[in-house]
Amino acid sequence: MKELIEYILQFGNLNQQQIELINKSVVVKELRKDEYFSEAGKIPRQVGFIIEGVVRGCYYSNKGVEITRCFITENNLVVDYPNFELNSPSSEYIQAITDCKLVIFTKQNWEELSHTIVGWDNIKNKMVQKCLYQKSRKSPVISQDATTRYAEFLENYPTLANRIALSHIASYLGVTQQSLSRIRKNIR
Structure with a gap:
């Protein structure tokens, strides 16, 4: 959990009581290689933080070709945030491509922190912005060789x-x- 708290503290300040509340709001989960964190056609219901391992965001083209859109490594959030927020089905898969160890927030716990910790929304928004930036920034430009x-x-x-x-x-x-x-x- 130390890695998660260090990550969160990059985006704002928390007191010891707030840190303890966050630690009580999460569970550690292991994903085996090739297991899905979230799947296309299903509503994403969790936010993860990768402690060990690598996941990828991928989808299938209309011709059935698998396309990897991004990789997410240790010490980063992993979530299909727009669909998580909107309670709408995802169009992508998030899949473990190595064995992974994650810290998981359920949707309920993620939202309860907003009602309990003053300033959580600001911290959360900064974390989500970084997550979205990382997912979009790293896609290769197909026009390049x-x-x-x-x-x-x-x-x-x-x-x-x-x-x-x-x-x-x-x-x-x-x-x-x-x-x-x-x-x-x-x-x-």
Whole structure:
């Protein structure tokens, strides 16, 4: 829980009583590789904070091709926030791509903190803004050539190249695994 509290304190101040309340509002959950944190077609009902592991946001194109939109690593929030707030079904999957350990807020606990902690809404809004920025900022620009996209992937996610499956990286870059293998071979 220490990591969660350190993360939250980047966005505002809390006293000891408020920290204890937050710690009582969460549960630790483990996701095995390939399990879903949230699924397309279902209403997201939780906010997570990743202590260990990597998840990805993905969807399927109208041709049934799996497309990875983003990766979310340790010490970051994970949630499909617009649909979480609106109680509407998600159009994306959030999937563990390594074994993960998360701290989870239920929707009820997340909202109760707003009624209990003065200033929580301000802290929450800043955390959500960072989460949304991270999910949108890191998508590759398809008009770039694949080598440039891979170089940007390495810049944005320097620790992931050897931690996650090449199929997920290829899906994120919009290339085949064979193309990705050639690019990686040429960069070494």
